[in-house]
Amino acid sequence: MTKIPHFLMHVNHIQTLDLSSNKIHGTIPQWIWETWYDSLTRLNLSNNIFTHMQVTSYVLPCRRLESLDLSSNRLQGQLPMPNLLTTINTYSQFLDYSNNRFSAVMPNFTAYLHQTAYLKLSKNNISGHIPHSVCDANSLEVLDMSYNNFSGVIPACLIEHSNLVVLNLRENNFEGTFPYKVSANCNLQTIDLHGNNIQGHLPMSLSNFINLEVLDIGNNQIVDTFPSWLGMLSNLHVLVLRSNQFYGSLSYPPTNTKFQEYFSKLQIIDLASNNLSGNLDPRWFERLTSMMAKFDGTGNSLGHGTLYTAEYYHDTVAITYKGQYMTFEKVLTALTAIDFSNNALDGDIPESVRKLVSLHILSMSHNAFTGRIPPQMGEMHQLESLDLSWNKLSGEIPQELTDLTFLGTLNLCENKLDGRIPLSRQFATFENSSYEGNAGLCGLPLSKPCGSSSSPNEAQVSIPGDHVDVILFLFVGVGFGIGFTGGILMKWGKVGKWFRIV
Structure with missing residues (x-):
C-alpha cells in the first residue's frame, strides 16, 4: 500500500492496527490519535516511508497504548511521546522510534517513561544530554540510544542502580x-558504550555484574591494564576492548578458586589496537571452553531472558571478519572470534591454540x-579467517x-617465512596478497620458483676438488684454448658453480 486506507477514518473502535512493511508515504494523520483515543x-x-506526523502537541493523546512502533521511516523533527501521565493502562509499554531522522526529544521526555519497558531511539540524529531523571523510569528494561549525537556525561545511575537489562549508548x-x-x-546483561569518549579506567566493581553477557567499550579513551578479573563473569559471551589504551601484558590470574571458570563462556574477544605487550601465556587458550566445544551447527541469536529483550532486542557487534571491519x-551463538591485532605482543604463538576447535576467526x-x-593449528577445523601478517614469524608454512x-581468508604477509607454499585444498585458492613480504617463500601463486635452476632440463653438478686433474685432462682433449680457460676457472675454485652436464 502507498496510502493509509481511507475507510479506517470511519471505524470507531480499533485496538490493534498493523500497517507495517508497506510503501505508505506522507504524513501520519492526527485522526489516528483522536478517533481511537x-x-x-x-x-x-x-518500515514505510512516512516523513511527518500531524500533531497539535508532541504529547500523543492515547490512554491504553501498549506498543508504538514507528521504526524505519523518514520521520523528522522532535520525537513525540505517548501521554501516559493520564493512562489507565497497567501494562508495560514498548516504544520503537529507531531508523528515522528525528533530531530532538522533549526536555522532559523522561517524565513519560514511567511505564515504559522498551525504548529504542537508535539511528536518528538526536543531540543533547540524557537527564538524570531517566533513572526514575523504574519499569525500563531496554534503553537503546545508539547511533545518535548525544553528549555529556552518562548518568551514573543507569549503570550503578537501575533496573536495566540492556544499556546501549x-x-x-x-x-x-x-x-x-x-x-x-x-541486572544489566548488555553494556554497549562503543564509540564514545569515555576516559579513565575500568572499575573492579564491574565484577558485580554477575549476569553480564556483552561488554563493549571499544573505541574510547580508557587507559588501564588488561582487566583479567573480568574472567570471573561466568556469563560473559562478548568482550570488546579494542581501540583504547590498555597496556602491559595479557596477564593470567594466579590459580585460585575465583578463576576456576576463567572466561568460560567467552565467544568473542577483541583486544585489537591497544598497547598490550609481552609473551602470550599458553594458559590463555586453555580455559576458553566455549571455543573448545565441538561445532554443532546451531546459530541461535544471543538473547536475554526478559519478554522485550528476547522478542525485540538483538545485541550487535563489530569485528574484523575476512579482512573487513563488519x-x-x-x-x-555459533560466531567465535579472537582479535589481538595491532599490539606489541611477542614470543611464540602458543601451541595451546589448537584446542579452540570451534574458533572461526583468529587475528x-x-x-x-x-618462531x-x-x-597444531591445523586441528582448528572450523577456522574461516586466519591473519598472522606483519609479525616476525619464520620457517615454513x-x-x-x-x-x-x-x-576462506589467509594473510601471512610481511613475515620471515621461507620454503615452498603448500598447494593442496584451500591453499590452491589463495592469491599473492596472502604471502607478500616473505622473501624466502617460493612456488605458486608467487612468481618466484622454488630452487635456483634456470631450466628444468638442467641438473647442476658440484665438482669435488680432488677431481680437478680429470677435468683438466678432458679440457686438453677438446683443445688448448678451452682447456686453458677451464684451468683458470678451476684455479679460481669455480668449477662446481660453472660446470654443468646437459
Whole structure:
C-alpha cells in the first residue's frame, strides 16, 4: 500500500492496527490519535516511508497504548511521546522510534517513561544530554540510544542502580569516566558504550555484574591494564576492548578458586589496537571452553531472558571478519572470534591454540610474534579467517594448515617465512596478497620458483676438488684454448658453480 486506507477514518473502535512493511508515504494523520483515543493498544507503522506526523502537541493523546512502533521511516523533527501521565493502562509499554531522522526529544521526555519497558531511539540524529531523571523510569528494561549525537556525561545511575537489562549508548559523544559504584544486585546483561569518549579506567566493581553477557567499550579513551578479573563473569559471551589504551601484558590470574571458570563462556574477544605487550601465556587458550566445544551447527541469536529483550532486542557487534571491519546485527551463538591485532605482543604463538576447535576467526596481525607457525593449528577445523601478517614469524608454512578446509581468508604477509607454499585444498585458492613480504617463500601463486635452476632440463653438478686433474685432462682433449680457460676457472675454485652436464 502507498496510502493509509481511507475507510479506517470511519471505524470507531480499533485496538490493534498493523500497517507495517508497506510503501505508505506522507504524513501520519492526527485522526489516528483522536478517533481511537480510548481503544488503541497497539500501533505498528514501521518500515514505510512516512516523513511527518500531524500533531497539535508532541504529547500523543492515547490512554491504553501498549506498543508504538514507528521504526524505519523518514520521520523528522522532535520525537513525540505517548501521554501516559493520564493512562489507565497497567501494562508495560514498548516504544520503537529507531531508523528515522528525528533530531530532538522533549526536555522532559523522561517524565513519560514511567511505564515504559522498551525504548529504542537508535539511528536518528538526536543531540543533547540524557537527564538524570531517566533513572526514575523504574519499569525500563531496554534503553537503546545508539547511533545518535548525544553528549555529556552518562548518568551514573543507569549503570550503578537501575533496573536495566540492556544499556546501549553506542556511537555517540558521551564523555567522562566509567561509573564505579556498581550495585551487587545489578541486572544489566548488555553494556554497549562503543564509540564514545569515555576516559579513565575500568572499575573492579564491574565484577558485580554477575549476569553480564556483552561488554563493549571499544573505541574510547580508557587507559588501564588488561582487566583479567573480568574472567570471573561466568556469563560473559562478548568482550570488546579494542581501540583504547590498555597496556602491559595479557596477564593470567594466579590459580585460585575465583578463576576456576576463567572466561568460560567467552565467544568473542577483541583486544585489537591497544598497547598490550609481552609473551602470550599458553594458559590463555586453555580455559576458553566455549571455543573448545565441538561445532554443532546451531546459530541461535544471543538473547536475554526478559519478554522485550528476547522478542525485540538483538545485541550487535563489530569485528574484523575476512579482512573487513563488519557489523553483525545479531550475535549468533555459533560466531567465535579472537582479535589481538595491532599490539606489541611477542614470543611464540602458543601451541595451546589448537584446542579452540570451534574458533572461526583468529587475528594476531601487526604484533612481534616470533618462531614458527604452530602446525597444531591445523586441528582448528572450523577456522574461516586466519591473519598472522606483519609479525616476525619464520620457517615454513606447516603442511597441516591445508587441513583447514573452511579457511576462506589467509594473510601471512610481511613475515620471515621461507620454503615452498603448500598447494593442496584451500591453499590452491589463495592469491599473492596472502604471502607478500616473505622473501624466502617460493612456488605458486608467487612468481618466484622454488630452487635456483634456470631450466628444468638442467641438473647442476658440484665438482669435488680432488677431481680437478680429470677435468683438466678432458679440457686438453677438446683443445688448448678451452682447456686453458677451464684451468683458470678451476684455479679460481669455480668449477662446481660453472660446470654443468646437459
